Amino acid sequence: xxxxxxxxxxxxxxxxxxxxxxxxxxxxxxxxxxxxxxxxxxxxxxxxxxxxxxxxxxxxxxxxxxxxxxxxxxxxxxxxxxxxxxxxxxxxxxxxxxxxxxxxxxxxxxxxxxxxxxxxxxxxxxxxxxxx
Amino acid sequence: xxxxxxxxxxxxxxxxxxxxxxxxxxxxxxxxxxxxxxxxxxxxxxxxxxxxxxxxxxxxxxxxxxxxxxxxxxxxxxxxxxxxxxxxxxxxxxxxxxxxxxxxxxxxxxxxxxxxxxxxxxxxxxxxxxxxxxxxxxxxxxxxxxxxxxxxxxxxxxxxxxxxxxxxxxxxxxxxxxxxxxxxxxxxxxxxxxxxxxxxxxxxxxxxxxxxxxxxxxxxxxxxxxxxxxxxxxxxxxxxxxxxxxxxxxxxxxxxxxxxxxxxxxxxxxxxxxxxxxxxxxxxxxx
Numbered sequence: 001x002x003x004x005x006x007x008x009x010x011x012x013x014x015x016x017x018x019x020x021x022x023x024x025x026x027x028x029x030x031x032x033x034x035x036x037x038x039x040x041x042x043x044x045x046x047x048x049x050x051x052x053x054x055x056x057x058x059x060x061x062x063x064x065x066x067x068x069x070x071x072x073x074x075x076x077x078x079x080x081x082x083x084x085x086x087x088x089x090x091x092x093x094x095x096x097x098x099x100x101x102x103x104x105x106x107x108x109x110x111x112x113x114x115x116x117x118x119x120x121x122x123x124x125x126x127x128x129x130x131x132x
Numbered sequence: 133x134x135x136x137x138x139x140x141x142x143x144x145x146x147x148x149x150x151x152x153x154x155x156x157x158x159x160x161x162x163x164x165x166x167x168x169x170x171x172x173x174x175x176x177x178x179x180x181x182x183x184x185x186x187x188x189x190x191x192x193x194x195x196x197x198x199x200x201x202x203x204x205x206x207x208x209x210x211x212x213x214x215x216x217x218x219x220x221x222x223x224x225x226x227x228x229x230x231x232x233x234x235x236x237x238x239x240x241x242x243x244x245x246x247x248x249x250x251x252x253x254x255x256x257x258x259x260x261x262x263x264x265x266x267x268x269x270x271x272x273x274x275x276x277x278x279x280x281x282x283x284x285x286x287x288x289x290x291x292x293x294x295x296x297x298x299x300x301x302x303x304x305x306x307x308x309x310x311x312x313x314x315x316x317x318x319x320x321x322x323x324x325x326x327x328x329x330x331x332x333x334x335x336x337x338x339x340x341x342x343x344x345x346x347x348x349x350x351x352x353x354x355x356x357x358x359x360x361x362x363x364x365x366x367x368x369x370x371x372x373x374x375x376x377x378x379x380x381x382x383x384x385x386x387x388x389x390x391x392x393x394x395x396x397x398x399x400x401x402x403x404x405x406x407x408x409x410x411x412x413x414x415x416x417x418x419x
Binding site: 022023024025031113 | 242274325
């Protein structure tokens, strides 16, 4: 397991409609020292990022009510710090056009599920600038 | 009513016990041999006292009328709810090393896999399934896993939803798992993580009630452990047929170590995996 430096305590928002998946990512990130909040779709995620500061959002693509692409592109069109919030997109979709769509929506990095605990922590460290 | 500290005594004749057992059997499928007479008498006495009935006859009338949901209270007093996390973990190992791989291969990533724990008692089994998956199945985030826990005992379901456990229930879990997924609460107990509590759907279901069971369909995997031993042959077969309908074709059912589906129903195929023997609903139905 990758350990984040004690001073890091970066704040991460995990957005996924599956409660077990949220728990899986949250558990790995908390174990590594991150502070983790959760949202179940793009709408809830938007409310979260507008009401409190985050250092990273980890977002699924296929979610009910508002999917990850719509959430990210809406976020990027906004103003202020939230518009540049680093975003790691994680999805079961693995075609080239899925990568392209993620980039177009404003994802900083794209991972295809399944993602091992160590990998999600490593990418979270890189995207938040946390020591690893 | 009896004096302090003295158990009340309500004379119950063998004929009355038989009438009572027949009633219990019709309503729940639970079947008790005469050898369990002491156990039955104690449960009946508890309920006579709890309902303020003056005699067995008065209590039985109240029970048949189902006054104040007495049937449910009675069922709650008859079911045995003591269990612990990671019980018979060879079946959990079988789930992640043998069963889920085959199930997942037939489904595109992102699709739903449904797992049912019935009876789920106070929640140890469905929570164990979720914990085991997160700890041992590398594909856990690649599928939308739905875990349902059902029981006939509403008191047990309430405890399952609360998710508070004593040291005995947690004895098979590593310290790391307890630290990661539980928080200490009063009296040396631990409460399971809110996210885990929210990830399991708890519902009431009666295994031998076909109408009840018709609400449950499309499960890839069912854990039905150590309950069929309480049923007689007819109820056991009824439960097996109900479970068969709840499974997807190709789905699996895990029974307790002393139970064998081969002796109950010919509907299922026997599958021997390195870690456990499980039973499968064939891909194509008979007839």
